[in-house]
Amino acid sequence: MHGHGFEVILHADHGPHPRQSSSEHDRLDRLWAPCHAELDHVCLNDIPGLENPTSEMICMWLWRRLKPELPELGSVTVYETATCGAYFDGRDYRIWKESALDSALRLTRAPAGDPRRRIHGHTYILRLHLHAPLDEIMGWTIDFGDVKDRFTPIFLELDHQPLHELVADRDPDIATLAGWIRRATTNVLPQLERIDLYETPGCGAILSWGDSSPALPI
Numbered sequence: 001m002h003g004h005g006f007e008v009i010l011h012a013d014h015g016p017h018p019r020q021s022s023s024e025h026d027r028l029d030r031l032w033a034p035c036h037a038e039l040d041h042v043c044l045n046d047i048p049g050l051e052n053p054t055s056e057m058i059c060m061w062l063w064r065r066l067k068p069e070l071p072e073l074g075s076v077t078v079y080e081t082a083t084c085g086a087y088f089d090g091r092d093y094r095i096w097k098e099s100a101l102d103s104a105l106r107l108t109r110a111p112a113g114d115p116r117r118r119i120h121g122h123t124y125i126l127r128l129h130l131h132a133p134l135d136e137i138m139g140w141t142i143d144f145g146d147v148k149d150r151f152t153p154i155f156l157e158l159d160h161q162p163l164h165e166l167v168a169d170r171d172p173d174i175a176t177l178a179g180w181i182r183r184a185t186t187n188v189l190p191q192l193e194r195i196d197l198y199e200t201p202g203c204g205a206i207l208s209w210g211d212s213s214p215a216l217p218i
Helices: 018-039 055-066 144-158 174-185
Strands: 007-012 073-081 084-088 093-105 120-131 192-200 203-208
Touching (some): 018 055, 055 073, 055 084, 055 093, 093 144, 120 144, 144 174, 174 192, 174 203
Antiparallel strands (some): 084 093, 120 192, 192 203
């Protein structure tokens, strides 16, 4: 038995009139209130339908509770921690796992005199999005621990490493790095369908080759 500080995001289609936005938010709050009252500060295993309360199962439970009263509901996102969670749109399950990388690089193709030509560093935020069917026995798509274990060797190639040596044939710009990560994970994480890589909190790259919804948390 253990606990999490779960967070939930409800994604709903917006009405045609922007002025309705405030009232729509109020409606979401009203619909969410009884769910929050039932889930907050309780043992989730004791709630019917949540005997195995994985993030994926919580998503589905909320979807089934809210969709009849909220037809415009597009998806439910559940954060299990600040760095991992699940997403359900009534048909498909997806999860994500996030990690931070501290790495050095230099951009030799930057303009002459540009400081980025010199070795410098970034704390990258990397989020891996995976799409897989629900395991009916385990109640999840892929275990977050398995994702971490499979990705660790690739993580070690990136973290505290000179990235310009890792991709020696090109500059290690953010898009190039995302492409490298995709190629490196092809065999170990075939369920991967999207990579979010942030160079700083204000900029990054998203590489997506699946049919992941744009409503996925970014």
